[in-house]
Amino acid sequence: MNLSSYRSRIHLDDPWPRPRPCEGAEAQAIQARVLGFLGAGAGFQEPRRLLRGLLNQRPPGDWPEAFLVDLDRLLWTERLAAGWVEPHALPSVQAAFGHRGPQGDRLQLWQGDITGLGADAIVNAANSELLGCFAPHHACIDNVIHSAAGPRLREDCAMIMAQQGTPEAPGQAKLTRAYNLPSRYVLHTVGPIVQGRLTEAHRQLLASCYRACLELAAEVETIQTLAFCCISTGVFGFPPDEAAPIALATVSQWLARHPDRFQSILFNVYSGEDLGRYRQLFTR
Numbered sequence: 445m446n447l448s449s450y451r452s453r454i455h456l457d458d459p460w461p462r463p464r465p466c467e468g469a470e471a472q473a474i475q476a477r478v479l480g481f482l483g484a485g486a487g488f489q490e491p492r493r494l495l496r497g498l499l500n501q502r503p504p505g506d507w508p509e510a511f512l513v514d515l516d517r518l519l520w521t522e523r524l525a526a527g528w529v530e531p532h533a534l535p536s537v538q539a540a541f542g543h544r545g546p547q548g549d550r551l552q553l554w555q556g557d558i559t560g561l562g563a564d565a566i567v568n569a570a571n572s573e574l575l576g577c578f579a580p581h582h583a584c585i586d587n588v589i590h591s592a593a594g595p596r597l598r599e600d601c602a603m604i605m606a607q608q609g610t611p612e613a614p615g616q617a618k619l620t621r622a623y624n625l626p627s628r629y630v631l632h633t634v635g636p637i638v639q640g641r642l643t644e645a646h647r648q649l650l651a652s653c654y655r656a657c658l659e660l661a662a663e664v665e666t667i668q669t670l671a672f673c674c675i676s677t678g679v680f681g682f683p684p685d686e687a688a689p690i691a692l693a694t695v696s697q698w699l700a701r702h703p704d705r706f707q708s709i710l711f712n713v714y715s716g717e718d719l720g721r722y723r724q725l726f727t728r
Contacts, residue, residue, distance in 0.1 A: 445608045447619060447663050453607065454600040456664075460621050460628070463516040465524055474514045481511050496591050497580035504575060504602035507595060519594050519624035528626035529554065530562040531669040531708050541726040547699040551692075552710040553726065554671075555719045558585065559592040563671040563710060565629035565664075566622070567657050569678070572611040572634050574601045574618060585673050585714075589630060593623045597630065615652030617660045629667060631657045635676030642683055647690055650676055654694040662705050671710040674718055688721045 451457065466474055475491055482498040484491075499515075531552060538548035558566050568589045571577070576590035576598050590597055600620040605612070612618065617633040633656060636649035653675050661667045672691065676682035695709050713719045 445604075445618075447660060450604050450607055450618075454603055454620060456619065456621060456629075458621075460623055463513070463520040463624070465521040466517045467521065471518065471521065474518055478511060478515050478518070481508070493581070499595060500576075500580045500582070500587060500591065501578050502595070503578075504595075504598050507599070512594070512596060515594055516596075516624055519592065523559075523592070523624060523626060526560060528560045528562045529556070531671070531710055534710070536708070537726045541723065543726040545692075545726075545728075546696045547709075548726075550699055550706065550708050551695070551726075552708050553713070553719075553722050554710055555713050555716075557588065557714070558671060558673050558712045559589060559625055561671050561710070561712060562626040563669040564627060564667040565619075565631055565661050565669075566625070566627045566671045566712070567631045567633060567673050567675065569673055569675045569680070570612065570632040570634050572613070574605050574612045574632055574634070576601065584678055589625070593625050593630065596623045597621075601632065615649045615656060617653070617656035619660050619664070627671070629661075629664065631661060631670075633657055633675060635680050636682060638676070638681040638683070642686060646682065647686070650682060650687060650690050651694045654691055655698060658695065658698045658702075658706075658709075662702065668707040669710065670706060670708075671712045673712050674714075677718070684718060684721060688718070688725060692722075692725050 488494050534552045534554055536549050537543040537551045537553055569585050577584050577587035604618055612634045614634045614636050617631050620630050622628055622630045633653040635653050636646045638646050661670050677684045677687045711722055
């Protein structure tokens with residue numbers, strides 16, 4: 445399903461107005477209201493953790509707008525307090541590591557939580573339902589992104605999937621707004637699941653994820669900076685040592701074919717091990 449078939453339905457091109465922050469007694473009152481709507485009683489411990497868990501497991505559906513407005517204010521206030529990193533503040537891999545490979549002046553590497561990046565678009569490693577992770581507090585990137593963005597993100601994904609009518613196949617991509625993330629858009633892609641021996645088919649599917657995200661992002665003129673997570677290397681089992689060279693080669697080749705598209709492509713890593721893998725690629 446191409447972008448034009450769902451673009452207007454999810455209001456992709458409408459700028460998301462940033463919510464009004466809240467603090468102190470007002471923030472506590474808002475938090476109590478949203479928890480009450482979700483069925484949490486009084487006197488609960490760790491209310492913010494409880495709220496995240498309840499939202500993680502709630503399926504898409506009709507949300508009262510007043511509830512969503514309250515929740516957006518909480519989430520955006522948290523994001524403002526945590527801050528974020530803009531790609532223009534980061535060096536290219538050419539400047540940072542002396543990388544002389546192709547496109548080194550347009551590639552970047554950053555270690556941290558991808559929800560703390562202000563790139564125009566970030567990539568989410570999704571599952572075939574494309575609705576986020578329903579396991580409360582699960583550490584996967586799908587859960588982290590949906591938790592930070594808020595339930596409007598799940599609602600957009602649900603509309604796309606209802607229109608598509610079938611699970612999302614590996615190697616494709618869909619695009620939504622990012623809501624309470626500092627980025628403007630989220631690209632959702634399903635990577636290959638590796639159980640047992642890694643095959644050439646797995647490698648081709650992983651490369652297809654990177655290409656599909658680049659091709660889709662290129663359809664939106666305002667996307668000039670794009671941050672990739674390490675697709676499929678978590679619970680999907682793709683060996684990280686094999687995944688990193690595929691990611692770098694695929695992105696570099698695409699940029700070489702499209703020299704006038706995108707200001708920078710950022711490889712986001714979370715673990716020190718993944719940071720080391722990419723650093724090694726960039727210092728060869």
